[in-house]
Amino acid sequence: MRGLGGFINYLRRNPALGIGLGILLFLMLFSTVGEMFIDPDDAYALSTPINEVPSAEYPFGTDSQGRDLLASMVVGTRMTMTIGMIAGVIGLGVGTVLGFMTGYFGGLIDTVIKFIVDVLMTIPSFLLLIMIASSVPDPDQMSIVQMGLILSIVSWVRPTRAIRAQVLTMRERAFVMMAKLSGMSGMEIIIKELMPNLMPYLAISLAGAVNGGVLGSLGLQTLGLGNLREPTLGMTIYWLRYYNAFLRGMWWWILEPVFIIALAFIGFLLVSIGLDEFANPRTRRTV
């Protein structure tokens, strides 16, 4: 695919990837460029009149703590996505290293890591996260970065497994045999031969890990395990439940974060589907 033009052309044939990336791009712009149009301070409590229905002055309305929900959504999306990114990037990084090492070299390390991965996959990761999050001193002072780090404790597990599986199959391919015959060492083969071919899978793992991080943070924060001041999407949901937004018919408070979360989730899902299509093209273009 040559350059941007070729890429855009490809997206026409892979609508899932195109739409997914579009959604994620939109969310990114919303949370970054969007900040130029709001006052971030308004995202914190006691900034505005409370319980305002959406109007010209407050397009997204306000909540029971006096937050401008438009500002809240903009800032919150950025924060939640950041948490997800931290968990995702660390998860992918660790997963890549472990996945390649165990998949290619096997041996004792493989047996040990495989055991740990299998155990961690059976333990409900959410319970584990709750345990860890609640044992942190002052969970309500937790920073975005700290939350991201907690989530990365479990976000590396699936990528490791997925990458290891791919490496196991790829390792038997004839071009790896050729590389050995050409005098390449194990590490060289991993980096130069295997990794480029696994880029789509790495990207899929990244999408999955970021998504997992976002969902994990939402889960923890909805339960109140997070910084109560910060307007992350998860905390917004915590507060709307705390203040009984459902019973009080404050539909705007409920729909806004839910809609954004749903968009993010769909975005990541479509990107995964699109990348899968890229990695395993159903229609071969060559003759």
Add this chain to the structure above:
Amino acid sequence: MSTPLLELRNVTKIFGSKDNPTVALDDMTFALDEGFPKIITVAGESGSGKTTMGMLLLGFYGPTRGDVLFRGQPLGELNRAELFKFRREIQAVFQDPFAVYNPFYKVDNLLSIPIKNFKLAHSSSEARELMEDALERVGLRQEETLGRYPHQLSGGQRQRIAVARALLLKPKLLITDEPVSMVDASLRSTILKALRGLNQEFGTPIFYITHDLTTAYHISDYIVILYRGSVMEAGNVDTIIRNPKHPYTQLLVSSIPWPDPDIAWGGGQEMIQSSQVAFKAITGCKFAPRCPYKMDICDTKPPDLFALERDHAVACYLYRDSEVIAREELASVFVEA
């Protein structure tokens, strides 16, 4: 006698689980010498163990019992420098012309990486010259091939580049596993000719693995017929194909569809349906269940290798009056008669 370059010593390879083992290779001893510029074919059906032999010789898997030795040392005991030398001196051409290429890189990679790793050229222009030279020898032009990705070339071109790689590296031994089976008929001759050239001009011994006896006949000097992991017949390829002695070889040769409508398929020999029964432990000759000449002695223990001529040995009780060759001496049939 000098140390052979590469050898299998009493190698047995078993796949599968304890309850359902498959013996791919059964107590095989085989040696390949450096200064022996001949082409030796190992032929057999699928399940014969021929590909397993290749993989063991290349060190891609280890034997269940026995040793694979490079210049007298077991592969597992080679240090880093010796292992590098092993890789330098033993090369291969595989069956699938697409699978040997990493689809991410241009085909030049297949040639340039070994040149770089084995320091075959001192500058990039020298490297380029080496590549062009090798490509010419297989009838390819560099402007049509270099700089392209594998999917942009045909199967025949890709396989020829793989052979060009072997020519370029001038290994001490070339192991080829069905190098022409996935290539068009019109191109097979070109590739076989290039391999023969490597053998004759540079004295490189070639270990040719195939199930196709016609190409084996054409390119090789000697042949070893395998059946279910054991040697059935071995020796001079002309003698064996024109006048096979082992009932299994006879079956194989008679099943070749010669491209001549006047040579009847089967040559009149009766065909025995292959057994539908799963592989189970056999105490005697492995071919006995399918053999039209089976005798009682065939079920007792596997037959020894009987020498019919200096360059022709058969593992069959029909020839039990002939002199016995120890299985360890299999390589002794690869001589001029």
Add this chain to the structure above:
Amino acid sequence: MSAPLLQVKDLKVYYHVEAGAVKAVDNVSFSMDAGVKMGLVGESGSGKSTMALAMMRMIKLPGKIESGQMILDGTDLVGLTDEEMRQTRLRKLAMIPQGAMNSLNPVMRIDRQLLDGPLDHGVIMSKEERTARIAELLDMVDLAPKVGKMYAHELSGGMKQRVTVAQSISMEPDLIIADEPTSALDVVIQRQVMATINRLLEEFGLSLILIGHDMGLMAQSVERLAVMYAGKMMEIGKTREMFRNPLHPYTQMLIESLPVLENKGKFQGIPGITPSLLNPPSGCVFHTRCPKAWDLCSEKTPQFTEVQSGRWVACHLHTA
């Protein structure tokens, strides 16, 4: 003289890709009588596999039957609706595919797969009739009745291929198209499978089109041989005559490059590479590799003409 069983007239099958139209089958015509075994031989890119799919009307996008006719026993297959074609498959026209490993359903027992086709075509059978028919079909291909209760992965390559043969004859079609039925099999098994196919053809009076690239197999199996190259038909004739006296230079070179007992050590290939089907050479598609080509060959495409009774060739040497 009865009409031929199959008549293909000016068939064109093109694959429409971004870069243009790939002319996989370009203006191919031939005819075949009933009860005949015909071979269709060609190398990669010749169009022979596309022909097989086209005859079964199983060409998938981006491929399309552009034009032409395929008249089987009086009916033009190209003009049939999808439903009519579905009825025709297996009943009048059956295919033995390449790579039997992939054509059998891995989660269905063999007996169900054998009867799948006939039942779908509306044949009503009682339970006893079914059991009997399964045993009958298996016996026809020399397989024991117990194979019916097995799954595909429990069978060897040769056995799987024989099951696909049994499937293809289950409704006694007029014509069987075998697309490289033995290419994945060893020499010994190949001979057995071909012997089975031959026996069935004789027993039921069926016709066969055997598609492949192995000239040796063709020499031993078929009475008529058709040679394709780069999407076009080059030569058709009686197998024996084609081997004794090939008219087209491509056929000549193909036969000369084959290894036989007599020519050990002589390696003769066909120089050059197969042309692009996207931009085929002008005039005769073989002229770039033909040792006998002259000016006319690059200018004008030769007509596929009957030069002797039953012998057709597309070459200016014989038709100009």
